[in-house]
């Protein structure tokens with residue numbers, strides 16, 4: 001197996017006649033971590049949507065040995081890509097718990113789903129307190145936690161996070177930063193606009209747990225149990241400054 | 247008291263049919279955001295199919311079940327061939343398409359089953375003494391039966407929505423179809439199923455009302471559909487429970503209006519007071535009694 005989990009070559013995508021991505025190259029290693037930086041309107045969200053199959057696109061996209069350049073969003077989720085969309089995209093009319101269960105839609109291991117719900121409630125106690133409340137009535141930050149937890153409910157191999165820190169307090173941000181994804185290997189000559197580094201991950205941030213993006217396909221039994229816990233717990237100790245309120 | 251109770255019994259039975267059709271309207275609306283104008287005529291087709299199967303010697307209950315299966319197929323096909331391709335272009339195109347379907351199904355039924363009313367078989371015992379007496383008022387089995395069937399079906403829908411994976415998927419698609427795709431829900435299949443279920447319930451509702459009326463003709467469903475749309479509006483278009491309760495309410499109200507004011511209102515205008523009430527309610531609760539104005543946060 002190649003060490004690249006996700007490999008993208010010459011990805012074109014856009015909206016109807018408007019092309020936004022003109023031949024994007026990108027790759028994410030197994031167990032690796034990538035960040036895409038770019039100015040507003042540069043095409044970061046478009047990239048995410050193209051990768052998850054929500055947009056018409058052309059180019060080569062291979063994920064975990066499968067060609068997903070023409071797959072439907074459903075098939076792509078089943079292969080192991082989950083997305084936290086920009087603007088959270090929770091189900092506002094559904095309860096917090098139902099949001100999590102919907103995140104596990106592709107799974108068939110009923111009991112383990114309940115365990116995972118429990119795990120996320122432990123990681124985000126705020127969500128447990130609100131488990132039967134409708135997601136639309138959560139605060140912005142609480143919704144963001146929910147969106148991240150929901151994406152992980154599908155037990156993805158790759159997690160795509162679009163602006164995962166939006167609205168989250170620094171404490172939680174540290175945790176979720178480790179989940180954020182994708183870097184900017186857009187070769188400048190092909191990129192629509194030069195990607196400017198408008199955002200930088202502060203150097204003081206703890207080194208992101210390397211396995212965030214990939215959860216070793218083969219090691220299903222060890223999936224998550226400790227790893228995710230470690231992630232979110234370590235964040236509370238590993239947050240150097242800006243701890244502030246929650 | 248006895249008279250009031252009688253009105254309530256008759257009204258609940260009449261309202262049950264409104265509830266069933268309204269339930270179908272809500273299921274479709276929640277999923278796709280479209281008001282299915284053809285819901286009543288789909289139900290009429292179902293009623294005719296039950297009649298036809300019965301004519302062919304199939305036992306009535308099985309005939310009704312078969313009609314529901316055909317109804318499901320009709321609803322699913324409508325979603326697949328009309329709503330899906332048109333909905334991508336414009337919601338107004340779907341609006342026009344369901345009106346076209348309304349007219350098309352009505353004339354198709356007319357062409358197949360002729361213009362005159364068909365005497366309809368009865369689902370429940372309806373001899374002169376087939377009723378229970380509660381506090382002096384009589385609830386005839388044929389009417390009570392309709393009410394009970396409606397309750398059972400509503401209960402099943404409730405379980406479907408709250409307890410099954412399909413129900414969770416239907417609610418997720420209704421709430422945010424983009425995100426539903428992102429978690430791997432096959433949204434198109436879910437919507438097709440919603441339309442199918444709505445039409446299947448409609449087919450049963452149509453057969454039941456035809457049975458209570460003792461006949462079916464091309465106009466059977468027109469008024470029923472209007473009352474059901476009113477019920478869905480009153481309940482709030484995204485609330486199945488609200489639609490059912492409102493359907494019952496309208497049934498009771500119109501029965502009472504016709505009974506207490508036979509000269510002013512009578513049978514012809516009996517639905518009118520319900521509309522007055524609905525307009526009054528909507529003034530104070532624009533989203534209907536149980537409807538939610540969507541909550542969103544940035």
Ligand SMILES: Nc1ncnc2c1ncn2[C@@H]1O[C@H](COP(=O)(O)OP(=O)(O)OP(=O)(O)O)[C@@H](O)[C@H]1O
Nearest residue numbers: 015018020038039040041042043044045046047086
């Ligand atoms: N639905 C759409 N139809 C047409 N154009 C769109 C649509 N969505 C985005 N665009 C355009 O595509 C370009 C890239 O948008 P995109 O949302 O990918 O930017 P972004 O990098 O995520 O920006 P931000 O940092 O503001 O989130 C923008 O110029 C935008 O106007």
Ligand SMILES: [Mg+2]
Nearest residue numbers: 044045046086
């Ligand atoms: Mg964006």
